[in-house]
Amino acid sequence: MTTKPAFSVLLMPLFFAVGCNESEVMSLPGDPAKGKMAIAAYGCGSCHAIPGILGANGRTGPPLERIAERTYLAGVLPNTPEQMMRWIRIPEAIDPLTAMPNMDVSVNDARDITAYLYTLK
Amino acid sequence: MTLHKAAEQRDIIDSPEETAHLARTWYSPRGFPGWFTQVNQRMIGKRFIITAFIFFLLAGILGLLMRLQLAAPEQQLLGPELYNQFFTMHGTVMMFFFAIPVMEGVAIYIVPLMVGTRDMAFPRLNAFGYYVYLIGGIVLFGSLLLGMAPNAGWFNYVPLAGKLYSPGYGVDVWTTMITFIEVSALTAAVELIVTILRMRAPGMSLNRMPLFVWAALVMSFMIVFAMPAVIVSSTLLILDRLVDTQFFIVESGGEPLLWQHLFWYFGHPEVYIILVPALGMISTIIITFTGRPIFGYTALVLSVVAIGFVSFGLWVHHMFTTGLPQLGMSFFTAASAMIAIPSGVQIFCWIASLWGAKIRFHTPMLWVLGFFAIFVIGGLTGVMVASIPFDTQVHDTFFVVAHFHYVLIGGAVFPLIGAVYYWWPKIIGRMMNETAGKWSFWLAFIGFNITFFPMHQLGLEGMPRRIYTYADEMGWGDLNMLATIGALVLAVGFGITLVNAIWSVSRGRPAGTNPWNAPTLEWATESPPASYNFRHIPVVESRWPLWDWQRQDERRVVTGLRNDRREVVLTSVLDASPVGVQVLPGPSIWPFASAVAASTGFIGIIFHPIFFVIGFFLVFFSLVAWFWPRRPWRND
Amino acid sequence: MRVLEAVDVSGMSRFNPDRRAPLWWGILGLITIESAVVLTFCVSYLYLAAYAETWPPTGKVPPILWPSINLGLLLLSSFTMYLAGQGINRGDKRVLAIGVTTSVLLATVVLVLRSLELMAYEFSWKDHAYGSIVWAISVFHYVHVTSIVVGSAVVAILAWRGYFTRERQIGVVVDTNYWYFVCIAWIPFYLLLYWVPRLYVG
Amino acid sequence: MIPGTRSRAIVILGAGIATLLSGCSGSQSALNPAGSAADLIARLWWPTLVVASLVTMLVLALLLVAIFRAHKKGAALPLSARQSRNLVIACGIILPLAATIPFALSSFSIGREIDAPLPDGALTVEVVGKLWWWEVHYLDETGGRIATTANEIHIPVNEPVRFLLKSDNVIHSFWVPNLQGKTDMMPGRTNVTSVTANQPGIYRGQCAEYCGTQHALMAFLLVAEEPEAFEAWLEGQRQPAMEPATAQEMLGREVFLNEDCADCHAIRGTSAEGQDGPDLTHIASRRTLAAATTPNRIGHLGGWITDPQHIKPGNQMPSTELSPANLQALLSYLGSLE
Missing domain, CATH: 2.60.40.420 (Cupredoxins -  blue copper proteins)
Structure with a gap:
C-alpha cells in the first residue's frame, strides 16, 4: 500500500538533516533534539516511561529514567553509545528472548535517540 | 388607590415596650436545636445564599482542577474517570446547587423587605425547601468524596446515563439530587409568587413594584412551568435504572430523544431563570448609583416578561445536530434570534438611564458595568449558535463552553457579586471594603476574559468539550495554557471578595440604615433588619418611596397589627389595597423532620424501591404533625 | 421624619377562608405545577406512541369498562366534596364531616378497583416502552388518589371533632381544591390510556 | 536543499501523529475549510464575526459615552425622555433586527444548500x-x-x-x-x-x-x-488478508487465532471473525491505532497490545499476556497486513 513509500519520503529529509550536524562538538555525534522527536515517532513511549517525552509513560518495558547512569543495557550489554545504538536497531539479535520489537530504526535515528537517552542522567 | 384611610392622620409614637414585645414575637430561636426550627425569611434567605456560595467555591475548585489538567497536552493530573466526574459535578453544582438557589436566596431575603412585609407567605415551607436543598447538596458532594459521583455530564444524556452504560450509583445520585433541588426550587417559587402578589405594602401597585421584585416574580413563574419537565424526565430515568422500565431503551420502543426534548424544555428556561433575577439586580443597582429614576420602567418589565415567555420556545436549538428535520428546526433559529430584541431594549434602557448621570462608581456599579462588556459578547455568540449550519460546527466544542460562561458568569455572576456588595450592608450591617472590592472586580474581569475568550478560538479550531486530554499536535496547548492562567487570576479575583466578606463581618464600617441612598423599602429599616423587618408596615405612593419620604420629611404607615403574634397585611394583587390580615406560623421542627422524611424516601429508592412507600408514609405523618391544629384552637 | 398613620387594619378579618388566603394561592401553585407534570406525562406518552410502529405493541386495546366506572366514581366523589364545602360555608359541621367521609370512601373504592385493574394488566413495565409509560401514569395517579384519601381522612377526623367552622375552614378549602385537581387529572389520563390506543388500532 | 525546509520536515516527522496529517495544525479546524459545507459555514462565520464585533464596539462605545459624559462637564446631562426613547428604539429594536434578520436568512439559505440532496449513485x-x-x-x-x-x-x-x-x-x-x-x-x-x-x-x-x-x-x-x-x-x-510470507508471520497468525485476539477482531480470509473490535484485515494500511490515538508504528502497536489500558484507560481492549517470541511474531504478522 501507500504507507511504506510515504514513510520513506518522510524519512529522507532526516538523512540530509544529519549531514549538517557533523560539526557539533559532543561526545556523541547525534542530536538529542532530533532524538526526542524520533522517540515520539517510533513510539518508544508506548512501552517505556521516558522523561521529557510527552505521553511516554508506558509500563511494558523498563522505565528509561537516568538510563545514562546505568551499567548494563537490557541486562546483557555494557552501557556504551555503540551498544545502545545496536540494541535500539536490532534488539532480537542481541537477546533472542526480548519482547522489544525491531522497529526498523535507521542508523541516524538510532544515533539521535541514543544522544537523547544519554542526556537522561 | 383605595386605602382604608384612618379617620384622621395622627402621628405615631412607639413605646419601647411594644417594640420589644414585637421583637420577641418574631424572635428566631438560637443555639443548635434552635437552628433547626427557625423559619424567618431572613434566616432562610441567608442560609440559601451562604450554602450556595460554599457550593460555588467547591465547584469552582473543580473547575480550576480541570483547567490545570487541560493547561498542557497529555497531562496526567486527572485520569478520564476523575475528569468526567469533575465536569459533571462542576456543571450540575453550578447550575442546580449554586445558580438557582443563590438567586432564590437573594430573592427570599430581599423581596419581603422590598415589598415591605414581615415574612413570606409560608415561612415553614421556606425552611423545608432549604433543608431539602442542604441535604441534597451534602449527599451529592458525599458521592464525590466516595468516588462514585455522577459522570454522565450535567445534561445526563441517555443511553449513556442508562444502567447499561453507567452502572453504579453515580447517575442514581444525580437523578435523585435533581429531584431534591426541584422540590426546593418549586417551594421557593410558589412562596415568592404568593408573597409578591398578596403581601406587598399597601399602595405598592404592580406598576410601582421594584424591578428586582418583577424579576423575582418572572423567575418564579418560569421555575413553576419549567421544572415539571425535568421532574418527569428524571423520574423516567430513575425508573429505567431502578425497576427496568424501558423509556429510553431503543430495543424496546424507548426514545433517547425524549430525554433531550424534556431536558432542554427545562434546561433552556433554566438559563434564563438564572439570568432574569440578575437583570433585576442590575436595574436596582443602576437606579441607586445614578440617583435618579430609571428610564423605561415599563419597557424593562415587558422585556423581562418577554424573555420569560420566549425562553420556553427555544429548547430545540440545543438539538440542532441530532438529525431533526431542518425546516422545523428553523423556527427555533428565528425564536432564538428574537431574544436579541428584549435584551437590546433592556441594555439600551440602562444606557439611556446612565447617560449623563452623576454616577457613583462604587464596587456594585463596577460589577454591573463589567456585566455589559461580557454579556454583550455572550449574547452575540448566542445569536451565532442559533444558526443551524454554524451550530453544527461549534456545538459541543469549546466555543459553546466560552459562550455559556460569558452568558452565565457575565450575565448572572457579575451582577450577583455586585448585588452582594450592594446588599451586604443591609444583611450584615457593615460595609465591605471598597478598595478590595475594586481589586476583586478588576482581577475577576481581566481573569474572566483571559480564561474564556480564547475558548472561542479553541472551539473553532476543533477542540470538543468534555475531553480530558488532547495531543500536542492538535496545537491547542498555548491557548489552553492562557485559559488556565486566566482561571487562576479569576479565582484570585473572586477570592478577594470572599476574604473581604469575611473580614467585613467584624471589621467593616457600620453601614447605617441607607448607606447608598437607595429608593426602595429594604433600606427603610435598620441594618441588619430587626426580627420583625419593619416596625410599621409602610404605605407606598410611588416607585421610589424612600426618595419621597426624604423630600416630604414624613411617611405614612399601617397600624393595627397585633404585637403578640406574627401578623402581616394581605393586599390585593393589582393595586395592593389592604384586604385582610394573615397570622403566620412561628418556629417549628416539623419542616426539618419532613425534609428528613422526604430524603429518606428519595435516597432510599436508590437502594430499594420499598423506600418509596416508606418515604411516602413518613412524609405523610410528618406533614400531619406539621399542620395538625394545636389547642387552644384560634378563634380570632 | 414624621410618621403618620395612614391605614388601620385592626378591624380586618384574621381568617381568610377564600381567595384572600395565601394558602389558597399556595395550593393553586401546587396544582399548576402538578398540571404541568400531568401535561408532560401526556406529551411523553404521545411522543412514544408517535415513534412506535404499533401502539400498543400487542395491537390489543385495553379494556374500557372499569376505568370508565372509576372516572364516574371520582367525579361523584368530587361532587360530595363540593357538598361538604358548601356545608361548612353555611357553618354546618355535620354536612362537612359526612361529605368528606363519603368522598374518602368513594375514592377508597376507586383505589381497590384500580388495584385489581393494575393486577390484571397483561404486560409489565419491563416489557416495552408502552408498558413503562402506562404503568408510570397509572402509578402516578394511584399515588395521588392515595394521598388525597389519607390527607382527606385527616380532614375528616378533624371535621368529626368539630375543628372546622365557617371562618376556620381554610384546611377544607385547600383540601377540596386539591381533590378536584386529582379527579380532573384522571380525565386526560383516561383518554390517553384507554381511548388513544383505540384511535391508533382502529 | 534549503535548510529551513529540512528542519520543517524533521518537525513534521518528529511530531508523531502530525506526520500523518497534511499540515502541522489546522487538520481539525473549522477555520481551515477544505470541504464544500465547511466552506459555506466559514463564509457565514467571517461576516458574522465582523458584524458582531462592530455591534460590541458600538454598545461599549455608547456605554462609555453614557457614563463619562457627566464626569467631564461636572453636572448631570441626562437625555430627554424623547432622546432616550429614540435611543432605545434605534439601538435596542432596529439594530438587533437589522443585524439578525440578514443573519437568519443567510443561515437558512446556507443550511438548505448544505442539505441539498445528493446525486443518485453517490x-x-x-x-x-x-x-x-x-x-x-x-x-x-x-x-x-x-x-x-x-x-x-x-x-x-x-x-x-x-x-x-x-x-x-x-x-x-x-x-x-x-x-x-x-x-x-x-x-x-x-x-x-x-x-x-x-x-x-x-x-x-x-x-x-x-x-x-x-x-x-x-x-x-x-x-x-x-x-x-x-x-x-x-x-x-475489499481483498481478504494477505497470506503470511515468512515463518515468523505464520507463527504470528497462529498466535492471533489461538490467543484471545480473534474473539473480538476479524481478519477476513482467516477464521478470525470477532465483531466487538475493529476489523484488522488491512491494519497495516492504516495510519493510526486506537482511534487515532497513536501513529501505527510497530513500537506503538507493541505497547498497545501489551498494555492498552495504560495508553487509553478505560477502553474495551484487555491486555494480552504473550511470550516475547509470540509478541514479536504477532507484530510481524499484523505489520504484514497491508
Whole structure:
C-alpha cells in the first residue's frame, strides 16, 4: 500500500538533516533534539516511561529514567553509545528472548535517540 | 388607590415596650436545636445564599482542577474517570446547587423587605425547601468524596446515563439530587409568587413594584412551568435504572430523544431563570448609583416578561445536530434570534438611564458595568449558535463552553457579586471594603476574559468539550495554557471578595440604615433588619418611596397589627389595597423532620424501591404533625 | 421624619377562608405545577406512541369498562366534596364531616378497583416502552388518589371533632381544591390510556 | 536543499501523529475549510464575526459615552425622555433586527444548500459509532457492505459522499471540522450527512458528543485523495488478508487465532471473525491505532497490545499476556497486513 513509500519520503529529509550536524562538538555525534522527536515517532513511549517525552509513560518495558547512569543495557550489554545504538536497531539479535520489537530504526535515528537517552542522567 | 384611610392622620409614637414585645414575637430561636426550627425569611434567605456560595467555591475548585489538567497536552493530573466526574459535578453544582438557589436566596431575603412585609407567605415551607436543598447538596458532594459521583455530564444524556452504560450509583445520585433541588426550587417559587402578589405594602401597585421584585416574580413563574419537565424526565430515568422500565431503551420502543426534548424544555428556561433575577439586580443597582429614576420602567418589565415567555420556545436549538428535520428546526433559529430584541431594549434602557448621570462608581456599579462588556459578547455568540449550519460546527466544542460562561458568569455572576456588595450592608450591617472590592472586580474581569475568550478560538479550531486530554499536535496547548492562567487570576479575583466578606463581618464600617441612598423599602429599616423587618408596615405612593419620604420629611404607615403574634397585611394583587390580615406560623421542627422524611424516601429508592412507600408514609405523618391544629384552637 | 398613620387594619378579618388566603394561592401553585407534570406525562406518552410502529405493541386495546366506572366514581366523589364545602360555608359541621367521609370512601373504592385493574394488566413495565409509560401514569395517579384519601381522612377526623367552622375552614378549602385537581387529572389520563390506543388500532 | 525546509520536515516527522496529517495544525479546524459545507459555514462565520464585533464596539462605545459624559462637564446631562426613547428604539429594536434578520436568512439559505440532496449513485459510507472507535463500511448501490475498516475513512476528492451514521450503544457525533459540521449518531436511527472534500488531504475527525470514559480519545482520519488513488485503496480493502510470507508471520497468525485476539477482531480470509473490535484485515494500511490515538508504528502497536489500558484507560481492549517470541511474531504478522 501507500504507507511504506510515504514513510520513506518522510524519512529522507532526516538523512540530509544529519549531514549538517557533523560539526557539533559532543561526545556523541547525534542530536538529542532530533532524538526526542524520533522517540515520539517510533513510539518508544508506548512501552517505556521516558522523561521529557510527552505521553511516554508506558509500563511494558523498563522505565528509561537516568538510563545514562546505568551499567548494563537490557541486562546483557555494557552501557556504551555503540551498544545502545545496536540494541535500539536490532534488539532480537542481541537477546533472542526480548519482547522489544525491531522497529526498523535507521542508523541516524538510532544515533539521535541514543544522544537523547544519554542526556537522561 | 383605595386605602382604608384612618379617620384622621395622627402621628405615631412607639413605646419601647411594644417594640420589644414585637421583637420577641418574631424572635428566631438560637443555639443548635434552635437552628433547626427557625423559619424567618431572613434566616432562610441567608442560609440559601451562604450554602450556595460554599457550593460555588467547591465547584469552582473543580473547575480550576480541570483547567490545570487541560493547561498542557497529555497531562496526567486527572485520569478520564476523575475528569468526567469533575465536569459533571462542576456543571450540575453550578447550575442546580449554586445558580438557582443563590438567586432564590437573594430573592427570599430581599423581596419581603422590598415589598415591605414581615415574612413570606409560608415561612415553614421556606425552611423545608432549604433543608431539602442542604441535604441534597451534602449527599451529592458525599458521592464525590466516595468516588462514585455522577459522570454522565450535567445534561445526563441517555443511553449513556442508562444502567447499561453507567452502572453504579453515580447517575442514581444525580437523578435523585435533581429531584431534591426541584422540590426546593418549586417551594421557593410558589412562596415568592404568593408573597409578591398578596403581601406587598399597601399602595405598592404592580406598576410601582421594584424591578428586582418583577424579576423575582418572572423567575418564579418560569421555575413553576419549567421544572415539571425535568421532574418527569428524571423520574423516567430513575425508573429505567431502578425497576427496568424501558423509556429510553431503543430495543424496546424507548426514545433517547425524549430525554433531550424534556431536558432542554427545562434546561433552556433554566438559563434564563438564572439570568432574569440578575437583570433585576442590575436595574436596582443602576437606579441607586445614578440617583435618579430609571428610564423605561415599563419597557424593562415587558422585556423581562418577554424573555420569560420566549425562553420556553427555544429548547430545540440545543438539538440542532441530532438529525431533526431542518425546516422545523428553523423556527427555533428565528425564536432564538428574537431574544436579541428584549435584551437590546433592556441594555439600551440602562444606557439611556446612565447617560449623563452623576454616577457613583462604587464596587456594585463596577460589577454591573463589567456585566455589559461580557454579556454583550455572550449574547452575540448566542445569536451565532442559533444558526443551524454554524451550530453544527461549534456545538459541543469549546466555543459553546466560552459562550455559556460569558452568558452565565457575565450575565448572572457579575451582577450577583455586585448585588452582594450592594446588599451586604443591609444583611450584615457593615460595609465591605471598597478598595478590595475594586481589586476583586478588576482581577475577576481581566481573569474572566483571559480564561474564556480564547475558548472561542479553541472551539473553532476543533477542540470538543468534555475531553480530558488532547495531543500536542492538535496545537491547542498555548491557548489552553492562557485559559488556565486566566482561571487562576479569576479565582484570585473572586477570592478577594470572599476574604473581604469575611473580614467585613467584624471589621467593616457600620453601614447605617441607607448607606447608598437607595429608593426602595429594604433600606427603610435598620441594618441588619430587626426580627420583625419593619416596625410599621409602610404605605407606598410611588416607585421610589424612600426618595419621597426624604423630600416630604414624613411617611405614612399601617397600624393595627397585633404585637403578640406574627401578623402581616394581605393586599390585593393589582393595586395592593389592604384586604385582610394573615397570622403566620412561628418556629417549628416539623419542616426539618419532613425534609428528613422526604430524603429518606428519595435516597432510599436508590437502594430499594420499598423506600418509596416508606418515604411516602413518613412524609405523610410528618406533614400531619406539621399542620395538625394545636389547642387552644384560634378563634380570632 | 414624621410618621403618620395612614391605614388601620385592626378591624380586618384574621381568617381568610377564600381567595384572600395565601394558602389558597399556595395550593393553586401546587396544582399548576402538578398540571404541568400531568401535561408532560401526556406529551411523553404521545411522543412514544408517535415513534412506535404499533401502539400498543400487542395491537390489543385495553379494556374500557372499569376505568370508565372509576372516572364516574371520582367525579361523584368530587361532587360530595363540593357538598361538604358548601356545608361548612353555611357553618354546618355535620354536612362537612359526612361529605368528606363519603368522598374518602368513594375514592377508597376507586383505589381497590384500580388495584385489581393494575393486577390484571397483561404486560409489565419491563416489557416495552408502552408498558413503562402506562404503568408510570397509572402509578402516578394511584399515588395521588392515595394521598388525597389519607390527607382527606385527616380532614375528616378533624371535621368529626368539630375543628372546622365557617371562618376556620381554610384546611377544607385547600383540601377540596386539591381533590378536584386529582379527579380532573384522571380525565386526560383516561383518554390517553384507554381511548388513544383505540384511535391508533382502529 | 534549503535548510529551513529540512528542519520543517524533521518537525513534521518528529511530531508523531502530525506526520500523518497534511499540515502541522489546522487538520481539525473549522477555520481551515477544505470541504464544500465547511466552506459555506466559514463564509457565514467571517461576516458574522465582523458584524458582531462592530455591534460590541458600538454598545461599549455608547456605554462609555453614557457614563463619562457627566464626569467631564461636572453636572448631570441626562437625555430627554424623547432622546432616550429614540435611543432605545434605534439601538435596542432596529439594530438587533437589522443585524439578525440578514443573519437568519443567510443561515437558512446556507443550511438548505448544505442539505441539498445528493446525486443518485453517490458513494455511500456507513459509519457506526462504537465505544470508543469508529467502524466504517463501504456500501454498494444496494446497500450491501463491500469493505470494512475502522478509524480511517478514505473518500475521493471533489465528489459528494453520503455518510450513514449509526450507533448501537450511546450517542456519538461525527465531525470533521475541515469538511462538514457535526451530525449525531443516535441509537435506533440512521442520520445522514454528506461530505465533499475540495482538496486532497488528511483531515482529523473527532467524536463531539460526550460518550463516556474515553470520549477524549475517539478520533479518526479522513483521507481525501484523487479518485484513482481512492479506487485503488478501496480495491485493496475489499481483498481478504494477505497470506503470511515468512515463518515468523505464520507463527504470528497462529498466535492471533489461538490467543484471545480473534474473539473480538476479524481478519477476513482467516477464521478470525470477532465483531466487538475493529476489523484488522488491512491494519497495516492504516495510519493510526486506537482511534487515532497513536501513529501505527510497530513500537506503538507493541505497547498497545501489551498494555492498552495504560495508553487509553478505560477502553474495551484487555491486555494480552504473550511470550516475547509470540509478541514479536504477532507484530510481524499484523505489520504484514497491508
